[in-house]
Amino acid sequence: MRRRAVMLMAQVFACAALVASCASDSPAAVDTVKLPVLTLVSPEVIRVTDGLRPVADTLVIALREGTGEPRQNAKVFATGTTGWVRELPSGGWSRPWVMLTDTTGHVRFLWLPSASGPQRLELFSMGPVNLSRSLPLARSGVPLRADSVVPSGSEAVCFQKDGRIGCVGLGACGVCGTGTAPGLAFDAVHWFRLTAPPRRLTSTLSGACALLVDGNTSCWNGLGPDSVARNDVGHPPFVEFTGSIGRTADGAVWKGVISGSTGFAQGFAERTWNRIPSDSVITALLTDFDETFLCARTASDAVMCSIADRGLLEPSVIMRPFRLLRTGSDSSVVRGTTGYTALLYASDAPRPSVVVRTASGTALRFTAPSALASSWYGISTADSSLSGPDVHVRSCVPLLDARCDPGAPWRSVFEAGRATYGAGFGESGFRRTCGVRDVIVCHLRLSSRPGQGSLGFRFEILDTIRLAP
Numbered sequence: 001m002r003r004r005a006v007m008l009m010a011q012v013f014a015c016a017a018l019v020a021s022c023a024s025d026s027p028a029a030v031d032t033v034k035l036p037v038l039t040l041v042s043p044e045v046i047r048v049t050d051g052l053r054p055v056a057d058t059l060v061i062a063l064r065e066g067t068g069e070p071r072q073n074a075k076v077f078a079t080g081t082t083g084w085v086r087e088l089p090s091g092g093w094s095r096p097w098v099m100l101t102d103t104t105g106h107v108r109f110l111w112l113p114s115a116s117g118p119q120r121l122e123l124f125s126m127g128p129v130n131l132s133r134s135l136p137l138a139r140s141g142v143p144l145r146a147d148s149v150v151p152s153g154s155e156a157v158c159f160q161k162d163g164r165i166g167c168v169g170l171g172a173c174g175v176c177g178t179g180t181a182p183g184l185a186f187d188a189v190h191w192f193r194l195t196a197p198p199r200r201l202t203s204t205l206s207g208a209c210a211l212l213v214d215g216n217t218s219c220w221n222g223l224g225p226d227s228v229a230r231n232d233v234g235h236p237p238f239v240e241f242t243g244s245i246g247r248t249a250d251g252a253v254w255k256g257v258i259s260g261s262t263g264f265a266q267g268f269a270e271r272t273w274n275r276i277p278s279d280s281v282i283t284a285l286l287t288d289f290d291e292t293f294l295c296a297r298t299a300s301d302a303v304m305c306s307i308a309d310r311g312l313l314e315p316s317v318i319m320r321p322f323r324l325l326r327t328g329s330d331s332s333v334v335r336g337t338t339g340y341t342a343l344l345y346a347s348d349a350p351r352p353s354v355v356v357r358t359a360s361g362t363a364l365r366f367t368a369p370s371a372l373a374s375s376w377y378g379i380s381t382a383d384s385s386l387s388g389p390d391v392h393v394r395s396c397v398p399l400l401d402a403r404c405d406p407g408a409p410w411r412s413v414f415e416a417g418r419a420t421y422g423a424g425f426g427e428s429g430f431r432r433t434c435g436v437r438d439v440i441v442c443h444l445r446l447s448s449r450p451g452q453g454s455l456g457f458r459f460e461i462l463d464t465i466r467l468a469p
Helices: 002-024
Strands: 037-042 059-064 075-077 084-088 098-100 106-112 119-124 130-135 148-151 156-161 164-169 176-178 181-183 190-192 198-203 208-212 217-220 240-242 245-247 253-257 272-275 282-285 293-298 303-307 323-327 338-344 351-357 363-372 375-382 411-422 426-436 440-448 457-464
Touching: 037 130, 098 106, 148 198, 148 426, 148 440, 156 198, 156 208, 156 440, 198 240, 198 411, 208 240, 240 282, 245 282, 293 338, 293 351, 303 351, 323 363, 338 363
Parallel strands: 148 411, 181 457, 323 375
Antiparallel strands: 037 059, 059 106, 075 098, 075 119, 084 106, 119 130, 148 156, 156 164, 164 190, 176 181, 198 208, 208 217, 240 245, 245 253, 253 272, 282 293, 293 303, 303 323, 338 351, 351 363, 363 375, 411 426, 426 440, 440 457
């Protein structure tokens, strides 16, 4: 009996020991598994000052295992961070981004805050690993103001202000956004000189141009020259200039063309100037937003158009002779006081179009004109983009603002870009539209067709242009 009692007690103690052992395996009784941790190594204090101005110190972040060992070649994400970062030792400003730790478990980068608002530095790795800081800006970025603005390729915008021409190029971000709101960050203004004061600023498919008061023209790509812009050669003095089209005082029209079958300006140095045949004296040009389809007016306000002969190859693109524009319904001559030409992006195959403001004040768009005999015939539809006699003033620019406000119209509206199309594959290239209301606002669309293992892409960016204070 006594032996049975002893054995029973032993079983009780064994069971108690087992329970204790099971309890020791519970989360409350054992050390929690230590997860990797992101820590700020330097600087001790992050000094954020002005919007769009890089933080002076290089940021060094360490990623370590719970045991303290460095985690090498691990991804560190900063997609919640405002502004842009530049990973060191090499790399450009970008967003969104992924950085990799080195053999010491560190990432080193520069940080450029966004234009305004509280700034966030948020980092995480492959799990609940995070580092977060919230910092105020001392001063916000300054919206750029100017008298006129034109695109200059896909990575620059040029403007005229107080009789000078300057350009800003995509700086920190290239093509990116701030948080969930797309935006553009630009470098400081790049000013340069011309051989004579500028009369008017205009844009081409891949650059910008200025008509000078002495009739010369000067064209450049992107930000322009480092010193004095070189004048174009090979054309007589112009009294009017738009895109790559110039008009002389006696009514002759000249086009600057580049080798190739598309008319796209690959380089201004190789440009030659050809006179466009016409049986009438041209008294005014319609603003050219296409370069392969242009229109002009005669003394009686009759609209005449010319289109590039796309079938020709080297050495250059030749514009066909000017022909009258007629309505497709009754063959009447179209008469207008102002207008512009552009590609109509309504499908995978863009069609040339011309918007004309008539003497009665109405605006009509003539789409896909066809060349028959000695005239052009186009289907006309109502158009609300031209609100007055100045072609660069618009009450409605859907790409810039859905609001139509005749009391606060867009000024100096200009669009340019270079895009190609393939049947069923859509657009590939860029298009940029800029305008001035109170400040400069630009819309940029980049797209790529799928092919060779690429899925293709298309995205759009709309923002005011801001500079560091």
